Amino acid sequence: MVSYKITVKTGDKKGAGTDANVYIILHGKGIQTNKYTLDTFFKNDFERGNIDNYSVDSEVNIPEVQRIELWRDAYGLFSNWYLDWIEVTNLATNITSIFPAMKWIKENQRYFFNHIDTCLPQDDPFKEMRMVELQNIQRDYQLQVKVPGLPAQVKELPDDERFSFDYQFNIGLKGKIYQEESQRLVMASGVEWKDVDDVKSVYTPVFGVPEGSKTFNDDASFGRQRLNGLNPSILNLCTKIPESFGVTEIMVKPFLEGKTMKQAMDDKRLFIIDMAILEGCPTVGENIMTTPFALFYFNDAKCLMPIAIQLFQKKGPSNPVFLPSDPEYTWMWAKMWYTLADSTYHQALTHLNFTHLMMEGISVAAKRNLAPSHPIMKLLNPHFIYLMAINTLALGTLINPGGAIDKTSSAGINGHFYIIKKSMAFWRLDVNGTLPEDLKSRGVFDQSVLTGAYHMRDDALLLYDAIRTYVKKYVMHYYSTESSLTADYELQKWGAELVKSRDEGGVGILGVPNNGKFVATDQLVLTLTAIIYTCSVGHAAANFQQYDEYGAPFNYPYYLSGSPPKDKSPVTIETVLRSISNRIQLLGLMTVTKVLSEKGTQSLGDFEKQLIVDPPAIKFVEEFRQNLREIAKTIDERNKKRKHPYDELHPSAIPNAISI
Structure with missing residues (x-):
């Protein structure tokens, strides 16, 4: 059994906080954990501008987390969520992985964030996923005179x-x-x-x-x-x-x-x-x-x-x-x-x-x-x-x-x-x-x-x-x-x-x-x-x-x-x-x-x-x-x-x- 510390920073934009349920899966090289719900009892998680900390235990030991899979549902009156970043630390190896996001997380849409996540397109091991993400961005970012x-x-x-x-x-x-x-x-x-x-x-x-x-x-x-x-x-x-x-x-x-x-x-x-x-x-x-x-x-x-x-x-x-x-x-x-x-x-x-x-x-x-x-x-x-x-x-x-x-x-x-x-x-x-x-x-x-x-x-x-x-x-x-x-x-x-x-x-x-x-x-x-x-x-x-x-x-x-x-x-x-x-x-x-x-x-x-x-x-x-x-x-x-x-x-x- 290994424990992971997960730190989540919600953005400071208007309406950035969410009441939705947030789920995460941690990925390593060829291995992954089960799904976890990020939630603290008797606490309003993911408020605008806040940093929230979570601890999860898993049978799967990923010495250095390479990738996270994240999504949310539409629960609650205010379900929109702007995520700044997530950090994941394997408490056994004490290795921290950083996952910058800087984006709105839409309901029931799965997001994949890679550790460091900086590479040229020809070197990206997830080319197809990268292309789909860019196509989604292009729908929001259109040029007009x-x-x-x-x-x-x-x-x-x-x-x-x-x-x-x-x-x-x-x-x-x-x-x-x-x-x-x-x-x-x-x-x-x-x-x-x-x-x-x-x-x-x-x-x-x-x-x-x-x-x-x-x-x-x-x-x-x-x-x-x-x-x-x-x-x-x-x-x-x-x-x-x-x-x-x-x-x-x-x-x-x-x-x-x-x-x-x-x-x-x-x-x-x-x-x-x-x-x-x-x-x-x-x-x-x-x-x-x-x-x-x-x-x-x-x-x-x-x-x-x-x-x-x-x-x-x-x-x-x-x-x-x-x-x-x-x-x-x-x-x-x-x-x-x-x-x-x-x-x-x-x-x-x-x-x-x-x-x-x-x-x-x-x-x-x-x-x-x-x-x-x-x-x-x-x-x-x-x-x-x-x-x-x-x-x-x-x-x-x-x-x-x-x-x-x-x-x-x-x-x-x-x-x-x-x-x-x-x-x-x-x-x-x-x-x-x-x-x-x-x-x-x-x-x-x-x-x-x-x-x-x-x-x-x-x-x-x-x-x-x-x-x-x-x-x-x-x-x-x-x-x-x-x-x-x-x-x-x-x-x-x-x-x-x-x-x-x-x-x-x-x-x-x-x-x-x-x-x-x-x-x-x-x-x-x-x-x-x-x-x-x-x-x-x-x-x-x-x-x-x-x-x-x-x-x-x-x-x-x-x-x-x-x-x-x-x-x-x-x-x-x-x-x-x-x-x-x-x-x-x-x-x-x-x-x-x-x-x-x-x-x-x-x-x-x-x-x-x-x-x-x-x-x-x-x-x-x-x-x-x-x-x-x-x-x-x-x-x-x-x-x-x-x-x-x-x-x-x-x-x-x-x-x-x-x-x-």
Whole structure:
């Protein structure tokens, strides 16, 4: 007679607990135990979030349990059950076997979980069972283009992708607190602003003071936004002034510290942003969207300074080039109208499309084609947690007709969708989604360019290299030969679905190496690194400063009314004040961005789903975590020397996934 200790962890999702009867059979090599009922007298087993322990005795001695067979009935009022994991210990040999599940257990359906359960499909001894499981998953995970021209998403949110109860409750509670405070402030002070100080009155202790409100009409802060703000990936090294940009040598001479424009270009100190993609962007009502050029100079004090702004693409008398020497509020207003385009680009592309939407299609395709026991699925899964859930929530509350974006932005959802559709023609995983290549394409990869100022780049490269090193070790462990890569039919099907056009039911991702046919490990490493980086570091850079930026309407306007300036006549602060969001609009935007700016899940490397249980792979995870700890120390040291510390990409501030 031998005793087994069985430990069961029920998930934390809403409705995860069950009153059903749960049965288990333990399997070894060619042997198995009888059926056991997991039940403790006078105890409510399998409650949400609980860990339950059971002891069973058997005549069958399995020194190391290799596999478990599990099922439940439909007994009780609440029979649904979400299982996180099961551990089985043979108390005679003291060997523990781990069986990750992370899924809903459906009634009267038998589930088989293997110890460690990590193998390529061609090596799986239970190929037929694996195939059946994947077919069941594919019924739940279907791709659909919900908005014509936009990325593919999950057709209906599967139960396994829903928020945990606590996570969803916390999001709702925070939103309610901010909404109640907003209502109080509007009731107390009305809708329209009295003066600039009145705008600051909304920064109560409930909301806090956004960082962007601490400077006002400051050119150095405006330059830092382009490097280390929410949208740090659109600045390009300037090697030529576009024909349609009316800036001249005489205009900018006072701002180049004695250099000509050519000398500034040769010294790699002149930079440009071109917002031509916003041409034709629809807006809400009579609002106007700018399509600006902005020129910047990196000065001797290591500050990126704006030196010229043209608000529309076609140069002409009614579209002047605005300069820092223009009347104070005229220059300020020109910067605000530039920033309207910047914030619209940020929200539509840098944040929504290039992280949330692109990664959702990739994650759905992964789950459709890679079995849960596939090592690549185990590698990616922690970086997909809550992604489909948050996108589904956003489609119903933020980016729906009449939702938050329609109420708080100049472009509205139609404008955002218009820009997203345009971007689908150029966004590539191997360029825009691969940090070093993105930096090279913009001429800013070399750290001798923008030295000491481009903190986002400098910190992000450390993290990209750490992720790539981790991924490479992991991939090389499971694909020791190129033939094992090409023989992996699940991986090849995933690659094919990634590049298959959306019209044909695929994800339609451009720039997947070798068009999705993985024949070399470096192709797979690049793809996986880009995905993990985007889901963690890329999203963190684009997301967690939202309240600090959008909460300050003079600093980062998302809405402006009236018309942009057509000449250099002096502008009054009253004109500027009338153009920004009113109190209701601003508080609505503050509420949304405050919730979005609060990190709700665990930090990079500290995985919510501990699916990697293969001992060699666990070693790679530990090495990754150690590397992140060293990066944290490096960033801490850098921030001690920085005049304006940059904390957004400290590893402790980066979640594993796009979960908010």
